[in-house]
Amino acid sequence: MSEYDFDRVIERRDAGSVKWNRYPSGVLPLWVADMDFAAPPAVTRALQRRVAHGIYGYRFAPDSLAEAVLDHVRDRYGWAIEADWLVWLPGTVPAIHAACRLVEPGAPVLSTTPIYPPFLDAPRNMGRALVKLPLIRGGGQDVLDLDRFEKTFTPQSLFLFCNPHNPTGRVFSEAELTDLAECALVGGGLIVSDELHADLVLEPGLRHRPLAAIAPELAKQIITLFAPSKTFNIAGLGLGYAVIPDAALRRRLEAAIAGILPYVNVLAYDAVEAAYREGRDWHAALIEYLRDNRDRVTDVLGELPGVKAKPPEGTYLYWMNLRGTGIENPVQHLEQQGVGLSDGAAFGAPGFARLNFACPRATLNEALQRIAAGFA
């Protein structure tokens, strides 16, 4: 038995939750990537200590946090990075937008589809040309279409990559990443590798490997994004970081965000350091709980006619194809049944939906019952 109580149902509607307050009270929200679990106790203790200080002025990132990050990235992903390579961010979506400004106006910005919606919005918002690279089926999996990538990835372009992949939950293998890196080196454009879900690998035997670690030769081309926000459920604290080994590229991103992004929240630094330094047991228990939740979803979806879905290797997001249900707007239909899912249309895949299973088992069971009834 875990000493952490992931079964505990915590009321969130009275806390102005983006996730919960989007819907009327009869709907269980299983959409945005935000978990219904309390953060690790060490995080809350660190915040309480910082709040007690009473002064909340602008603050640099402490060296001790950089050390915690270096240890985390080395121990978890086998990548030895340096403190100088880090750029602290109050959120990673603004950095994705800023990265679009590193290529010329109108230049191609490539993104796999389906994909986390800001990848589709950022190029458009920044006046660049979105080029979609649909994932294709290979060996029963969603895989990158490297032929198409090779044809479109030029020195003028930017590729927005996501691994582990939101929404499919793919954890790309070392072999797949090596092939991608080879093509990327030849193509010569820039890459943003968003690896925010790196600590949420659920499949035993799989390990997250950063693209930049697999191919150090890509250093001049690659910006890797990480954040503890998904792993430790602290997205509202607003802290992420870019790892950019190449000094010139780092300066370009820093120039692109200067004056646009504020300093990181003064409280977030302590919370993140505590999470990385003291959150390991909590994290291990979380992964077990999420794995069980994932398997429960697999069992239920497997029984539903017209629903096609593959268990995610990573993330706490379940991507499902509902086109075979014969229901015209399945997400709206499920909302009427009392379950709020993310609509695949926003990810570039109408007729699909994404279910967030990072919630107490009682909530998940109730939602699954409603889904089953809705498709019965």
Ligand SMILES: Cc1ncc(COP(=O)(O)O)c(C=O)c1O
């Ligand atoms: C792949 C991916 N990148 C970036 C983000 C944004 O995270 P944050 O708000 O912590 O910067 C999310 C959030 O869901 C995500 O799934």
